[in-house]
Amino acid sequence: MPAEQASSDGTSVSLHLVSLVMRECACSKERALELLMLNKNDVAKAKRHHEIYVKHMKSSSGQPQVPNSASPSTLAPKTDHHRAATSDPSESPGSSASFFSMPTHTPRSDDASIHSFQNDGPYQPSTTSAQQPEGGKNVQEKPEVLESRKYWDFILPHIPNTTSFGEDEEFTPFALARIMQHEKALEAVRNYLEAFERTSVESHINDEVGRFPLIFYGAATNNEGILQLLINFGANVSAVHDVSQTPLLAFAIINGAIEQIDSTAIVSTLLSHGASPDVIPAEVFTPFDQDPLTDSGFKKGQKSDVNKLTAWCTDASRVRLAKATNLTQRYYLEQATKLKKPSARKRQVAQLKKAEGLLGVQYVFVGQSIATEVLTKTLLTHLLMGSERPLVLCFAGPSGHGKTELARQLGHLLSLDLEVVDCTTVSREMELFGPREPYVGSEKGSPLNNFLTEHSGQRCIVFLDEFEKTTREIHQALLLPFENGEYEDRRDHGKVNCWNTIWILATNALDSTVLDFCEENSKIFDGDKDEKSKLSKKLSKQLRQISSNWFTPAVTGRISHFVPFLPFSPGEQAVITHKMLLQLAEEFRRPIVISEGSDEQLIGDVRLRIRRDATVCRLLAEDHYHKSLGARSLKAGVRQVKGIVAEAYLEEDDEIQENGGLWDFIIDVQGDEIVGRAG
Missing domain, CATH: 3.40.50.300 (P-loop containing nucleotide triphosphate hydrolases)
Structure with a gap:
């Protein structure tokens, strides 16, 4: 047995220290390695870290839960030092004293909070099965336990961008997660998967990396092709983060808001492959063509309907979901609740x-x-x-x-x-x-x-x-x-x-x-x-x-x-308008290019946001939809929004320049008029 265990961030952990921490904390070898890496081989700090964690878990659930390799759900998450998901305190539950709350901190490759995920020998992924929320069979029902699991900030662990020993010789979920997190390229993911026997990939495609099912990293790429590829290899679209009980579908929605990208394609792909919409509180998306009216995440006159499938969702998470879910996503979610599951x-x-x-x-x-x-x-x-x-x-x-x-x-x-x-x-x-x-x-x-x-x-x-x-x-x-x-x-x-x-x-x-x-x-x-x-x-x-x-x-x-093929209903007209606005936002987001020729892009680096998207899109559809032209007639409404943005863009006093950062612009409604303003 080697005298030291090397980690990917360059640190080495003495096996003597590992044994000492295992004895002092009564924990597994994997947990001892994690504690030492977190605390830079300081046994006293590692012990104190563990004691604080156990104390927190005891106060939250009424009984201590000692992390060990046999129960991954009780392990402390590997993202205890990570950047915050939002600057709005109401959307970041918990406090800095909580082990599961994440202080505002952007990890570096040399940060002690970035874990190795390695052990003696090749990477051994967690074998915790991906959970199926369908019917609520595997959703934790004890309220006191759920209360102790509510602090995840919807941000995945940062994986060191270093190649592990033996990575090219056998398939490892860790290596695939690293490729997805750092390269986010469909071709790179496909090349890695196809380099190994399909049976080898399929047997580990639902393993966990850093206590998160591998498919979470696929959804985080916001690349529909990557997600589809994982599903083709058997990845479970109903996967759940065991510590917080957060379902993949909810993560996909909120991740789009955190990264300020449109995750609608990821949401629709998950639903099309059988992800249950019932894990999202109904008040978040029904009726789909109505704006959220309160900061509680409820629409007017609604009350929360807590059940086994939505028990994971805290009040703060519901608010974040309501703010993150756009009109098109709400439509897909509501439709999915009405469709009969295939036999x-x-x-x-x-x-x-x-x-x-x-x-x-x-x-x-x-x-x-x-x-x-x-x-x-x-x-x-x-x-x-x-x-x-x-x-x-x-x-x-x-x-x-x-x-x-x-x-x-x-x-x-x-x-x-x-x-x-x-x-x-x-x-x-x-x-x-x-x-x-x-x-x-x-x-x-x-x-x-x-x-x-x-x-x-x-x-x-x-x-x-x-x-x-x-x-x-x-x-x-x-x-x-x-x-x-x-x-x-x-x-x-x-x-x-x-x-x-x-x-x-x-x-x-x-x-x-x-x-x-x-x-x-x-x-x-x-x-x-x-x-x-x-x-x-x-x-x-x-x-x-x-x-x-x-x-x-x-x-x-x-x-x-x-x-x-029938004429569109008013709600469908609004959703189609919204999808067109999403495409417009993607065009505006492209970087500015100041050069003559086909590459020229004088209006760009614009982050377009739609406030009260249901109302905005309904008004645009009412003004422009014609049943003999269908979606083509709705393009006139999109051109109207494009003109509003372009006029405001030209009114800015500073010159157009490349790499000048993003310019926020908000489309909203005032009375019955579509208006815009710089955000």
């Missing part, structure tokens, strides 16, 4: 057919609940039963209501390639598929021809936009691929298998049918589930009957299902 068989079929992402489409899409439900059921049935024909869908509804976006989301969630064809530009078969020999250009094919050939036999998506603009010649050319999945490559006459191609025909020709039906059947928006389903089927039937006026009967007969 075990649906999950099984989706998993076996590598289509698990399909089950999450309703959690990441704004509006069109009928369309997403019809799409999910149709695709799952097609995958389960197979079919004599390829799947051909018709997306019918007014322009700007999500037909193209849903196709893109489908491709994204299923990891399928998507080919979009603008049918207004093609009227002849050779324009769609390319000329045949001996015509000039036959050797080049066409984008669609080449896409089908490259994906022969593979699942992929072809989106034919504004299909009503096509001609009978185009209809005739599509009959064979629609009928039996056969196609001939125009370049070399090779046979192409299109059996697994998902064909989506998008049309605005049936707008009046959809709009008139909605006017006559308002229950399709707010009726109960059975009534909405009945009306949806009735509308789809009408669309099929009327489509023969636009498409040939042969094409109509080959369409598997007509999927209706």
Whole structure:
């Protein structure tokens, strides 16, 4: 056995001192190492540190809890010296006397509070299982214990950016957490994961690093791709920080506010993969289209509904959640509480057919609940039963209501390639598929021809936009691929298998049918589930009957299902406006570049914040939404906000300069008017 244990921050811990601390404190070797590293090998200080901790735990819960390796939930967190999450004292519960409260302190690489996370030999992660809040089975129910766990400030431990011995030889959660915290690059994370056997990664993907489940570090990157990658390897989206009982979903929301970044994509990804919205107090997000009205985190007239799943949430945490959760996140959370969880068989079929992402489409899409439900059921049935024909869908509804976006989301969630064809530009078969020999250009094919050939036999998506603009010649050319999945490559006459191609025909020709039906059947928006389903089927039937006026009967007969797209409700209009404002904020956040050419960015380094986002977005939507244009009409409201920011930006007296720091700007409402001011 070596005489010393080396830590990654350059300190060495004598095994004699470790044994001494173990004896004096009656603790495990891991705990003794931690105490010595915290106190720079001073045994007396280490002992005192431990005594204060035990005393604190005893006074908080009524009984002492001595940390040891067998009970990770009782270990002191490794972030006892870290920067504060906020300058607002009301949002930072606890005091400096509390072991779990974090004084304002930015850690350095040589700081004694930065722990090694290493032990004798290779890193041994905690084997505490990630907890499942679903149904409340693993949520601590004793109030006195919960009271002692309320002080975490939602900031993860700082991991030293040093390579551990043997890191390249075997997968370690510590190394992955370090890469995610310091590099935050999808490619770096993917390269590390793919360097090891998948079974090795899967067996440790839910281990803890610094007492936090590994997926917490993935969520903290605010990189949807990294989070998705971890989930693909089996990371648990319902993970819980054991010490504070904080669920991952709550951490993702508040981390966005702490880092002053938009974490909406992380929140929607977690929900789409089964994270329960019930771990967030309902008063934080319902009704979604109402602003929080009090500093207590409640909306007007609300009361707290504490249950097993929300027992972790202190009053201070609820306030922070209410302040951190934006309109789009509140919408996703509320929708998730209304959606029926997929059955075990649906999950099984989706998993076996590598289509698990399909089950999450309703959690990441704004509006069109009928369309997403019809799409999910149709695709799952097609995958389960197979079919004599390829799947051909018709997306019918007014322009700007999500037909193209849903196709893109489908491709994204299923990891399928998507080919979009603008049918207004093609009227002849050779324009769609390319000329045949001996015509000039036959050797080049066409984008669609080449896409089908490259994906022969593979699942992929072809989106034919504004299909009503096509001609009978185009209809005739599509009959064979629609009928039996056969196609001939125009370049070399090779046979192409299109059996697994998902064909989506998008049309605005049936707008009046959809709009008139909605006017006559308002229950399709707010009726109960059975009534909405009945009306949806009735509308789809009408669309099929009327489509023969636009498409040939042969094409109509080959369409598997007509999927209706409805006008947006007022709440959905507000959320779509908010999503556009989030994109605008991302554009404004880009750094200023003062140079001629394509890289020039004269307005930048702007941190745009929306106060009372529900009211602001509702007013913008009321002024600009038109049901025949959909989301496109809402862009006018975003341009209005853009103009407000630009005018105020130009009024600043100092010159525009690169690396000049961020300029805060707040959009708010005054009466019925959208206003802005520098923050």
